[in-house]
Amino acid sequence: xxxxxYFYELFRGxxxxxxxxxxxxxxxxxYLKNLPSEPFILDIGCGYGIQTLELARISKGxxxxxxxxxxxxxxxxxxxxKGGFDNKIIPKNQSMLEMDFKNDTFDIVWSExxxxxxxxxxxxxxxxQLLKNKGHFVVSEAVLLLPNLPKPLKEFWGEVYPDIKDIKxxxxxxxxxxxxxxxxFTLPKSCWVDFYSQMNKEIKELKKKYHNNKIALQVFExxxxxxxxxxxxxxxxGYEFFITQKN
Ligand SMILES: C[S@@+](CC[C@H](N)C(=O)[O-])C[C@H]1O[C@@H](n2cnc3c(N)ncnc32)[C@H](O)[C@@H]1O
Numbered sequence: 007x008x009x010x011x012y013f014y015e016l017f018r019g020x021x022x023x024x025x026x027x028x029x030x031x032x033x034x035x036x037y038l039k040n041l042p043s044e045p046f047i048l049d050i051g052c053g054y055g056i057q058t059l060e061l062a063r064i065s066k067g068x069x070x071x072x073x074x075x076x077x078x079x080x081x082x083x084x085x086x087x088k089g090g091f092d093n094k095i096i097p098k099n100q101s102m103l104e105m106d107f108k109n110d111t112f113d114i115v116w117s118e119x120x121x122x123x124x125x126x127x128x129x130x131x132x133x134x135q136l137l138k139n140k141g142h143f144v145v146s147e148a149v150l151l152l153p154n155l156p157k158p159l160k161e162f163w164g165e166v167y168p169d170i171k172d173i174k175x176x177x178x179x180x181x182x183x184x185x186x187x188x189x190x191f192t193l194p195k196s197c198w199v200d201f202y203s204q205m206n207k208e209i210k211e212l213k214k215k216y217h218n219n220k221i222a223l224q225v226f227e228x229x230x231x232x233x234x235x236x237x238x239x240x241x242x243x244g245y246e247f248f249i250t251q252k253n
């Protein structure tokens with residue numbers, strides 16, 4: 007995408023890379039039963055790793071934090087060091103499209119708001135291979151919460167994620183790919199409201215900084231459009247956390 011550097015600059019100024027909060031990370035983790043005392047965890051598309059740090063707080067395991075943007079991993083490791091978790095988190099700069107871990111490696115694969123990059127079905131297939139027997143895949147994924155989308159919303163999703171589905175269809179997909187759904191829940195609206203209010207604040211400043219830069223302004227306008235779509239149609243879509251176990 008042209009102007010990716012402005013997109014990254016915007017995201018470096020946000021408290022996290024997508025809607026989510028520590029309470030929901032903890033809630034999702036609480037559904038995992040009979041874990042080994044030190045589970046080996048992979049966090050895919052960790053960004054600057056707010057959820058990675060939370061996983062380090064609530065589990066005794068080691069976590070590989072995978073993202074393909076080094077500055078995010080650097081921020082994560084600075085924060086890990088501050089919190090005394092740098093011995094539990096191993097940053098890995100690699101694309102999720104090219105993960106080179108051996109099969110049957112992880113007790114838990116975690117991914118908040120990122121698996122769409124390889125597509126949900128592909129993500130399920132890949133994570134199934136990476137997980138040990140009875141391992142867990144915990145993922146938050148954009149879903150449709152209501153049918154009959156208004157036209158502008160239909161067009162928006164057609165452009166950004168044509169594969170978006172409702173919760174029931176996602177559960178069928180998860181089961182088709184060899185997992186049981188232990189639980190699932192919708193992220194609270196407050197996660198989205200906080201995320202976009204921070205984003206809008208940041209965009210206001212960046213628009214001043216780049217007032218003469220057409221490409222940067224286009225990037226920010228695209229993000230603003232997304233935020234406006236959420237403000238108008240927030241009942242129609244959200245993020246669903248799926249807590250699953252490999253059969
Ligand atoms: C919406 S953010 C979510 C970040 C974080 N999980 C959170 O909830 O705050 C998506 C993340 O996926 C990462 N990403 C995008 N494409 C990727 C790829 N091909 N391989 C690995 N990470 C990727 C981005 O750098 C970004 O950090």
